[in-house]
Amino acid sequence: MEKCIRLEDVKRIYQMEAGDVYALNGVTLDIGVGDFVAIMGASGSGKTTLLNQIGCLDQPTSGNLFIEGKNTRELPDSEMTDLRRDAIGFIFQKFNLIPLLTAFENVEYPLILKTGARDSTGRPAELLRLVGLDGGHIHHTPNQLSGGQQQRVAIARALANDPRILLCDEPTGNLDSKTGQQIMDILTDLNGQGKTIVMVTHSDEIASFADRIITIRDGVIQ
Amino acid sequence: MTFELAKRNVRLHLFRSILAAIGIIIGVVAITSMGMLGGALEQSVSDELMNMGNSIIITPAGPSTGEQKAGIEEKDIRQIKLITGRHPTIAFYNTYDQIKVGDNRRYVSMYGVDPAELPSITTLVSGRYVSGTEGVMIGQSLARQYNLKEGNFITIGIGSREQRLRVVGILENTGFSGGIQTDNAVIGSERWYESKYGGRGKYDQVVITVEDLDEIDRIKDQIEARLNRREDVVNIMDFRAMISSIQDAIGQISLFVIAIGGISLLVAAVSILNVMLISVNERIKEIGILRSIGTQKGDISKMFLYEATILGLIGSICGGVMSLIGGGLLILLIMQDIKYLMTLNTVFTIIYGMCIGIAICIAAGVYPAHRAAQMNPIDALSND
Numbered sequence: 001m002e003k004c005i006r007l008e009d010v011k012r013i014y015q016m017e018a019g020d021v022y023a024l025n026g027v028t029l030d031i032g033v034g035d036f037v038a039i040m041g042a043s044g045s046g047k048t049t050l051l052n053q054i055g056c057l058d059q060p061t062s063g064n065l066f067i068e069g070k071n072t073r074e075l076p077d078s079e080m081t082d083l084r085r086d087a088i089g090f091i092f093q094k095f096n097l098i099p100l101l102t103a104f105e106n107v108e109y110p111l112i113l114k115t116g117a118r119d120s121t122g123r124p125a126e127l128l129r130l131v132g133l134d135g136g137h138i139h140h141t142p143n144q145l146s147g148g149q150q151q152r153v154a155i156a157r158a159l160a161n162d163p164r165i166l167l168c169d170e171p172t173g174n175l176d177s178k179t180g181q182q183i184m185d186i187l188t189d190l191n192g193q194g195k196t197i198v199m200v201t202h203s204d205e206i207a208s209f210a211d212r213i214i215t216i217r218d219g220v221i222q
Numbered sequence: 223m224t225f226e227l228a229k230r231n232v233r234l235h236l237f238r239s240i241l242a243a244i245g246i247i248i249g250v251v252a253i254t255s256m257g258m259l260g261g262a263l264e265q266s267v268s269d270e271l272m273n274m275g276n277s278i279i280i281t282p283a284g285p286s287t288g289e290q291k292a293g294i295e296e297k298d299i300r301q302i303k304l305i306t307g308r309h310p311t312i313a314f315y316n317t318y319d320q321i322k323v324g325d326n327r328r329y330v331s332m333y334g335v336d337p338a339e340l341p342s343i344t345t346l347v348s349g350r351y352v353s354g355t356e357g358v359m360i361g362q363s364l365a366r367q368y369n370l371k372e373g374n375f376i377t378i379g380i381g382s383r384e385q386r387l388r389v390v391g392i393l394e395n396t397g398f399s400g401g402i403q404t405d406n407a408v409i410g411s412e413r414w415y416e417s418k419y420g421g422r423g424k425y426d427q428v429v430i431t432v433e434d435l436d437e438i439d440r441i442k443d444q445i446e447a448r449l450n451r452r453e454d455v456v457n458i459m460d461f462r463a464m465i466s467s468i469q470d471a472i473g474q475i476s477l478f479v480i481a482i483g484g485i486s487l488l489v490a491a492v493s494i495l496n497v498m499l500i501s502v503n504e505r506i507k508e509i510g511i512l513r514s515i516g517t518q519k520g521d522i523s524k525m526f527l528y529e530a531t532i533l534g535l536i537g538s539i540c541g542g543v544m545s546l547i548g549g550g551l552l553i554l555l556i557m558q559d560i561k562y563l564m565t566l567n568t569v570f571t572i573i574y575g576m577c578i579g580i581a582i583c584i585a586a587g588v589y590p591a592h593r594a595a596q597m598n599p600i601d602a603l604s605n606d
């Protein structure tokens with residue numbers, strides 16, 4: 001199995017006045033290229049924390065994290081940022097679109113980050129069509145879109161720079177089951193195209209789309 | 223795109239942005255209109271001082287005693303004229319005496335000048351120049367004070383030496399000049415002066431108008447060498463040192479005035495800083511999103527610097543235009559002469575003021591921008 005993501009005894013400790021919180025307490029994990037992994041666990045068990053480590057949004061307190069063979073501990077901030085831009089697509093539970101930009105611009109933004117120029121290829125519109133959004137909606141700002149539409153925009157944005165890894169934190173958590181089903185179809189499709197997907201979910205039904213389910217409890221993989 | 227985001231944020235929070243820009247506008251207006259006023263002040267004083275800047279004044283060295291009046295003698299004046307050559311050189315008598323117009327009395331300067339020389343050093347407002355001993359001329363300020371016109375009479379002297387004389391002409395004010403200061407003076411012919419005050423051939427002052435400032439020292443040295451060889455016969459002085467110290471003082475005043483303007487700019491800077499910090503705080507989540515999808519720290523910084531620059535540019539441009547109007551009004555009000563507005567100095571002051579305004583906005587944006595960029599993406603994201 002070709003390694004894509006590797007965690008070695010990763011700990012993430014939040015130092016609080018009331019005492020240290022071990023959000024991750026020694027996680028060792030291998031995820032191969034093209035895997036579709038679901039992470040499950042009770043609330044507060046450390047799922048989001050784990051996903052944030054993989055997404056290079058946060059640094060482990062101790063242990064090593066390898067993304068495509070690179071030890072993130074040895075990367076400067078600028079290279080970690082480039083990794084987030086090029087290799088990883090993040091889909092958040094709360095969509096996290098940029099409120100000042102339209103749907104189209106939100107998808108275009110990562111492209112501009114990479115190329116330094118406004119898009120002329122029509123890729124943003126194409127991606128939005130792929131996730132089932134077209135017409136006038138693409139020129140609306142996020143607060144003018146429904147939750148499902150926003151999540152579609154977020155997926156399109158995550159795909160903008162054709163990342164090899166997709167990280168999804170409860171991608172259907174805020175959606176009705178029908179829309180959730182459509183989103184899962186899109187993700188399954190993308191996995192079929194060879195993208196590695198790591199998805200956090202509470203729902204067994206959603207988890208069943210994955211090839212592999214990891215359960216976490218109190219920061220430890222079961 | 224970061225510029226676009228900055229622009230949109232300014233537009234989204236238009237009211238807040240306008241308030242911040244108004245701060246800058248006030249600051250720029252204050253600093254530039256004060257600067258313009260200072261410059262105009264300097265200019266107008268310089269104009270006045272120019273009249274005396276090129277004069278050499280020669281006065282008798284010894285004091286006058288009861289019976290013996292000190293004065294510069296004809297032979298000394300001939301010597302001086304030999305040295306000065308083409309530079310106009312005028313000798314005249316000068317004292318103080320009382321004048322009476324109706325029931326009003328006051329002391330004024332009395333000048334006795336060769337009538338042939340008068341047109342070259344004074345300007346006639348009305349009437350004519352004196353010729354013989356039959357009348358005198360007065361300065362414009364004096365004429366205005368007593369409402370005198372040519373043809374009116376004034377009384378000069380006290381007691382038995384009282385003399386009623388006709389005013390034959392009014393002279394334009396010379397202001398503060400090295401030689402004759404006509405503003406509040408009575409000017410008569412040499413012969414009239416000699417007959418009234420005596421001391422014939424003993425002049426009180428010689429004024430040399432030097433056409434080239436670089437020659438002042440040469441002329442002074444030569445007169446010194448010729449006349450004061452054995453003992454001090456004359457005192458020789460010029461006003462360069464005095465003028466430069468006056469100009470220094472004026473320069474300091476305008477610097478002080480600009481500093482006051484600067485304080486308001488500082489206040490504006492604090493308000494921009496505040497707006498920028500609010501903007502950063504409000505957009506922590508957005509910063510987190512931008513960072514999480516791969517925006518470099520530097521680009522986040524830039525976004526806030528752009529925002530500050532937009533505010534600074536708008537504020538400074540408006541401020542520049544308004545200070546042209548405001549400064550113009552101030553100058554008009556204080557100096558009653560708009561010619562001091564349309565100078566190169568004004569243009570530079572406005573450009574300086576605007577640059578300072580923009581620079582201060584950017585400076586006020588640096589800290590918030592840095593703070594925004596340094597935020598941990600995950601902390602920023604979890605901010606609601």
Ligand SMILES: Nc1ncnc2c1ncn2[C@@H]1O[C@H](COP(=O)(O)OP(=O)(O)OP(=O)(O)O)[C@@H](O)[C@H]1O
Nearest residue numbers: 014021022023041042043044045046047048049050
């Ligand atoms: N910024 C933080 N500061 C302190 N403690 C934190 C922080 N973020 C998370 N934690 C703690 O770390 C633990 C794991 O949190 P995490 O968000 O990973 O849980 P989760 O499994 O995603 O839960 P949920 O299903 O509710 O999203 C929790 O106990 C939480 O309180």
Ligand SMILES: [Mg+2]
Nearest residue numbers: 047048049169
């Ligand atoms: Mg979570």
